[in-house]
Amino acid sequence: MTSPVTVTFLGGLGEVGRNCTVIEYEGRLIVIDFGLMFPSAVMPGVDVILPDDRYLQDRADRIDGLIITHAHEDHVGGVPYFFARYEAPLYGSALSMAIADHKLSEAGLGHMTSLNPVADGDTVKIGPFEVEFLPITHSVPQSMCIVVHTPQGVVVHTGDFKVDDTPIDNRLTDLRRLGALSEDPGIRLLLADSTNADSPGRSASESSIGETFRRLFPEYHDKRIIASCFASHLHRVQQLADVAIDQGRYVFPLGRSMVNNVRIARELGVLDIPERWIRPIDEVDSHPPEKVCVVCTGSQGEPMAALSLLAKGEQRTFGVGSDDMVLLTSSPIPGNERAVYSMIDALTRRGCEVVHSGMEHVHTSGHAKRDELRTFHNVVSPEWFIPIEGEFRMLRRHADLALDQGMDPDRVIVALDGDQISLTDRSVTKKGSLPHQYRYVQGRVESLDDIVLADRMILSKGGFVNISLTVDPDKGRIVSRPAISTRGWITEPHFEELESDLEKAVTEAVTKALDKGAVQLQQIEKVVRRTTGKFVADRTGRRPAILAQVHFTR
Ligand SMILES: [Zn+2]
Incomplete structure (x- = not known):
């Protein structure tokens, strides 16, 4: 056996x-x-x-x-x-x-x-x-x-x-x-x-994408071409480079992972781009538009990637405008659609022509x-x-x-x-x-747990209200007024209107609880939390996270 x-x-x-x-x-x-x-x-x-x-x-x-x-x-x-x-x-x-x-x-x-x-x-x-x-x-x-x-x-x-x-x-x-x-x-x-x-x-062959590039590039012969794809998609990069070079365009890799992957792939012979056709991005503005093909990362609208930075006007070497055709050789991964379309929108506002997989067969x-x-x-x-x-x-x-x-x-x-x-x-x-x-x-x-993430979702939706006060448990009375601080809950003028009412509501509720004989810290904190929660829900219709802190004088 x-x-x-x-x-x-x-x-x-x-x-x-x-x-x-x-x-x-x-x-x-x-x-x-x-x-x-x-x-x-x-x-x-x-x-x-x-x-x-x-x-x-x-x-x-x-x-x-x-x-x-x-x-x-x-x-x-x-x-x-x-x-x-x-x-x-x-x-x-x-x-x-x-x-x-x-x-x-x-x-x-x-x-x-x-x-x-x-x-x-x-x-x-x-x-x-x-x-x-x-x-x-x-x-x-x-x-x-x-x-x-x-x-x-x-x-x-x-x-x-x-x-x-x-x-x-x-x-x-x-x-x-x-x-x-x-x-x-x-x-x-x-x-x-x-x-x-x-x-x-069947999925279309990768080589069919190159055919689209061959048809598309001449249509934009007077524009600078900025093409984005995954940095690992080196066959896509190869096809972009082949068509660009045929048209007399230099290839400018842009984005940290694109630059690294192109270097690694060229060293291994996976990518064939002759040395004289590849240029550092710093030089890009010294070439006329029709001589440039930038190959960059950011086709998924990732906020820190090259294409998003160009769309926001935050790319440090150059900016884009009406001389540019931006080609997204990708489809948005489910969940990324909003980021991708708002990036396309921003590029269009800058005057770029944008071509994506919803328009042409540029991705498989x-x-x-x-x-x-x-x-x-x-x-x-x-x-x-x-x-x-x-x-x-x-x-x-x-x-x-x-x-x-x-x-x-x-x-x-x-x-x-x-x-x-x-x-x-x-x-x-x-x-x-x-x-x-x-x-x-x-x-x-x-x-391994996700409790913190559940908290973050609450914070991200409603912000938080922190309320703290000091109680003398022996005398059964409040010794310092409730102090209220908030983040992400409500804007300043609204807060000022509500602050004294909230203070009053909490003071009343705690005094009542003390009169009834509440002596445990947790008991009083619960009263503060509940009163605050009810107050903010009733008055603002919002549900921030509530932090209640009660201190005893002894
Ligand atoms: Zn894979």
């Missing part, structure tokens, strides 16, 4: 982001991805959210490697946090390693791990597993599909992927090898990207849609399947697609963060669930 292999999901199942999967055999384990998630509007102040790694903390000395599928933040972004806590070698494509390395040095952790770049088709022994790295297409170059040969059979983890038949680098998804593995020895378990499991049809998804998923499932033909990487409805839809393809319902498992799957000689089953929470990072402090 062979010992079981356990797969544990620490993030990415039930949300988009902070992907992390652990595969374990006889106490030794490997981790696939350690990604970030960015906070939503109900998480004010949070910088990033990480996988809940308490399971790893108890097994820190048994981690044989961290494998990165590709260089997107939701897969590689948590690497500095991982190595602040664990020691293990790091594996992934040359580009993934270079980007991880950059993150580690920025965090002052450059010495914390060994980087092990792998090439397409490599097989590496990592702990108890043979791990095979296969090329797969996605919206960042050198994405890898991870094939883990375990004592309980082959586990395929796709990372993020689409099935692009004409990728920019001609590096095709290795469906041939996956097909061969499915014949011999067979694929025991498939874990596959579900991001677009809701979307019908990096994730397989339903027809591509069908192709993939047909090729891999797994014995068991678990959809990963997606919100619950996406996981469910992906599971349904597998069932439509003829899979046995007992062999399709919809799992969520914290779930543990056991591969045994007999079967593949859910063996249980670990307690699972979001790991919030803000500044230098991390926490």
